[in-house]
Amino acid sequence: METDTLNYLAEKILNDVRNKSSFSNSMLDDMNSFPLVDYLREQVIDSDVEVIISLIKSEDINLCYLGLNLVNRVLHLELIKKYLITFWNNTDDYERRYFLMWPLLNNSQLTEKMHKEIFEFVTDNWEKWKLDYTKFAGGSANLVSFSEKRFYDKKFPNSKKWIYILGLKAIGNKTDIHVALSKFKLDNSNEMQQKVLSILKSS
Structure with missing residues (x-):
């Protein structure tokens, strides 16, 4: 897929995320995978922090993954750094820890x-x-x-x-x-x- 297409998709998808649109599991799987996930991250801005935290807190594991994948661009915020470490300490779930480890390592x-x-x-x-x-x-x-x-x-x-x-x-x-x-x-x-x-x- 061409870079322009991926940028366009990422912009549209992130706007839908901000508007709390629903996504199928297959769509979320694509959004959480390379290379689309990298383009989604590029669209994130500081004001998305509350949206990202709400995704991470989601009971839906795929939405939680998405939040953890998008968090990289707001990792400079102390609120996020502390939240991720607290989340790590409070969960033993393999799936959540797998996705959580990546943004933690970006610190x-x-x-x-x-x-x-x-x-x-x-x-x-x-x-x-x-x-x-x-x-x-x-x-x-x-x-x-x-x-x-x-x-x-x-x-x-x-x-x-x-x-x-x-x-x-x-x-x-x-x-x-x-x-x-x-x-x-x-x-x-x-x-x-x-x-x-x-x-x-x-x-």
Whole structure:
């Protein structure tokens, strides 16, 4: 799909979200997937914060996902930073935590303790997590290119990069994982990146 088309769709969809329109599960699935989700995020403005929080609070898990996917553009607001951490601490639900971890990791000031909690969440739920990550990447054929694009995307903090390295483990084949790793310039001084690297080397 062309960029202009995606921008047009994203603008229309977000206006519908603001107006509390209803969406089918299949539509929400597309809205929560790459690449449309990235275009939706670009349309978000600070005044959308209440709409986003209401989505996150929704009993409908797909609307909750949408809220968590859209929250990136308002992460600079202290209200949102605190709310997301509180939400993480108050839920044990795998599905909600899966979507919640991404905006949490977009906070460059996220504590080392929280990074380790998220790491443990991923490794403890690896079989489920790798399927969700692969789906979000657009399928197994896109795992390396998706992870590489996100790893080098300057919109995301350096502290988040470890999760995209860990995502390479979903490739499965040890040789292919090691070939993929050659595309990533790792930080030898970053504890989380080195921790993930040791896991991949032992895969």
